[in-house]
Amino acid sequence: MNDLTLIREAAVAVGETALRMQSEGLRIWTKDNNTPVTDADIEVDSLLKAMLLRARPDYGWLSEETADDPSRMDRRRLFVVDPIDGTAAFMNYKPWWAVSIAVVEDGQPIAAVVHAPELEETFTARVGQGAHLNGDPIQASTTAELVNSGMLGDAKMFAHPAWRAPWPDMRIETRNSIAYRLCLVADGRFDAALALSAKSEWDLAAADLIRSEAGAVLTDHKGRTFSYNKPVPLMPSLICAAPAMHPLILERVEHIDLRN
Template sequence: MTSTRYREDLDLLKAAAIEAGEIALGFFRRDPQVWWKEGNSPVSEADFAVDLMLRDTLVGARPDYGWVSEEMQPDDARNISANRFFVVDPIDGTRAYLRGENTWCVSIAMVEDGRPVAGVIAAPAMGEIFEVTADGAPLMNGAPCAVSQPGEGEPLRLAMPDSMRKRVESSGGEAFVSEPAVPSLAYRLALVASGRLDGTLIRPRASDWDIAAADLLIERAGGLLCGRAGTPTIYRSEGRRHDILMAASQTAMPRLQRLAKAVPD
């Protein structure tokens, strides 16, 4: 890869994501212990093991960077005023992971001035790794990737949760091809960035760690991840949840925004 301003950070993220994937694979399909968080969301000993390794590795290498993670506890917050911080989902798609499905991933981003500038999404059970910097090409397994560019008359290939799909299908808007809704949001967005989906709708309450790395990947691949207003997301070191989001190529986005009108906030 051509050297970029963020190359050293990307190298750190990529090495950490690969090691994290190996740890997760060590628990995969081996009945790891599971606990239940608020909202009936599962978390496993694999999530905690990966999160601990990533925190030790990333913060150890960049002690002046902040830290935002899905599994962090209230007293884990550090450097919340930091200009640069990591945004981490140790295992995105934990439900799929616990069912023994392959479509889960490790998602790591480094944010600077409110926007991700380096990101890695590693899907080890799929044999895929995505990497990107704000001034470099988006790569999938080392090769450049790009969003699809469907023609105006072509139905969009879209993935979304069933509740959203039913509303969109019954709205009388333009027809689209409904693809399976991948449980891992980060990996689903990577499918958009690599052109295997034309777009996706994302239900409200997605968190920064679900989307930060994929946001940059999609942007550099020629697409956009945004809310109804069509503006890029600003990330803060305390983390936050989002309203409805959508992702597609710049040319397909207006069509996706029209379809999204059928879905309430």
């Protein structure tokens, strides 16, 4: 079984577990970083770790819900996992959450799945072989103007008076799962996603490969591309956009100092 088949089957299986636990009633608490977590997050993480490392015992492991083991940096390949990306949506019975799994080799994702169980959407990619939604090929949009584009982000941020120039009229929406946002850019339902706050490797690794194989561009707000399995697994910000849109957004935000 190749890596993509392995992680796709695992994501679908634990998605069913998450839905069952949600229907039975969740236990919810707050982590030390003041973000919510549920018993399903922990159970899905445990199931994935057992399932995937049983199949690939020589791979490393990096997950939002597992204490970080620095020995992962000694592994050429590792799984980068967010067991439930978009926990706030999940615990409030909204569909904007996903299981996100990437296989990273030498700092770059080579196989990826983002599975949104409630939406019955499974995004997959393998390096050099394109990106797919439920088995069908996907492609980023060809939109070349900000005006009237579809943007995923915080509407209040775009409306803030401190911008050097006002943003044009755009269709601005948000989704709780960062990975799912990037996949919506990858399949052309939205033209771009912007976040000017730090994101973790597990938020991005799988969706990074999916957007790349679909032809979208992903950088931080300074135009720097991402690598994974770093000692501190954080990215300062993100711009994910159709190729013609990315430089238009970068021009508006690259002057910002986030001090990350």
